[in-house]
Amino acid sequence: MDITAHVSRVVADSQVFTGLCTVFVRHTSASLVIQENADPSVQHDLKRWLDDLAPESRPWQHDDEGTDDMPAHAKSAITRTSEVIPIVEGRLGLGLWQGLFLWEHRRRPHERQVIVHVQGEGTS
Amino acid sequence: MDITAHVSRVVADSQVFTGLCTVFVRHTSASLVIQENADPSVQHDLKRWLDDLAPESRPWQHDDEGTDDMPAHAKSAITRTSEVIPIVEGRLGLGLWQGLFLWEHRRRPHERQVIVHVQGEGTS
Amino acid sequence: MDITAHVSRVVADSQVFTGLCTVFVRHTSASLVIQENADPSVQHDLKRWLDDLAPESRPWQHDDEGTDDMPAHAKSAITRTSEVIPIVEGRLGLGLWQGLFLWEHRRRPHERQVIVHVQGEGTS
Secondary structure: OOOOHHHHHHHHHOOOOEEEEEEEEOOOOOEEEEOOOOOHHHHHHHHHHHHHOOOOOOOOOOOOOOHHHHHHHHHHHHHHHEEEEEOOOOHHHHHHHHEEEEOOOOOOOOOOOOEEEEEEEEOO | OEEHHHHHHHHHOOOOOOEEEEEEEEEOOOOEEEEOOOOHHHHHHHHHHHHHOOOOOOOOOOOOOOOOOHHHHHHHHOOEEEEEEEEEEEEEEOOOOOOEEEOOOOOOOOOOOOEEEEEEEOOO | OOOOOOOHHHHHHOOOOOOEEEEEOOOOOOEEEEEEEEEEEEHHHHHHHHHHHHHOOOOOOOOOOOOHHHHHHHHHOOOOEEEEEEEOOEEOOOOOEEEEEEEOOOOOOOOOOOEEEEEEEEEO
16 A cells, blocks of 8 residues: 555645654554555565465464464564655655555455654755 | 563653654664564564575575574564664554564574664653 | 765764764665675675575566566565664764665666765764
8 A cells, every 4th residue: 555645745744844754554464665656566576476485374383363464474574664764855755666655464454553753844 | 582671761761752762783693673572473483484584504605604694694684773663652652562672693692782762852 | 885984974974973864765676784794795695595585587577677677676675775873973873794785686787866864963
């Protein structure tokens, strides 16, 4: 799920011109990643690739919450829980093709909480 | 090793109410990860999984410091060296099940240095 | 490419004594990693290992930009887009063996943009 627009709005509302935007996901089976926002097949490929790196078929010990739970923790461990994006001239300093994604690693959708923290100076 | 309580104490002592806590590990064969703090089998599974992703049996070129050294660098490269956690109402804004772990990737325990940096505003 | 000296110079020029240095790469097929700066074979081993984790031979759907493009996105997704390094006594608080590397994941070299943001207090 591309959350770039949500986070950009928080930055715009803050009126910070130069500073930092910190994004933090409060879960261990969902995570953040900055990836290409143009071609959806990039997301498809990344998902399939991580599925193969951390397959449900592996004999995980922790499986009380379902066979997709431990793979979700594993995928979250090697992607990002926090991401810090500089604010440049009042906007997120992302590259042209970069989008910030909240990555749900469980099979069923869950409600997820993300903290967005903005700091810096507000003049132009 | 769950270092959440140590870092929480630094945040409490700082009397920062709203801000950021940055944690940084000064090593390349140990790393940080935020993971589930409830069931120890999650940690067991993650360790076994990373062991399989970066096995000691691989023909690593760099092995002067032992066969477990290069796997430790690899595991550290795909987990975290720095983690930034927002401070919300005077506490780390972690989710209910999140713990901050210092992950030793060498077989023998090493003494490890972690920097905790706190900033923000102190009013309530 | 070891960019530690470049970033250290920015920190020195800022005259910040205690604070944070945030480094952000504006691309999704190059990334940051803090790794051992002493023995070049560590970098060689890491590169070979990531090549095997995300091989060009995998049937990636997204291949318009070449067979090395999607592996580059995958490698970038599991390393770092942002890294935050505390500034301690006017210098990057890196460990003795730590270097900050900009990791080009495409086969051909690309021009890459990195944002370095420094904040903190300047007294000694």
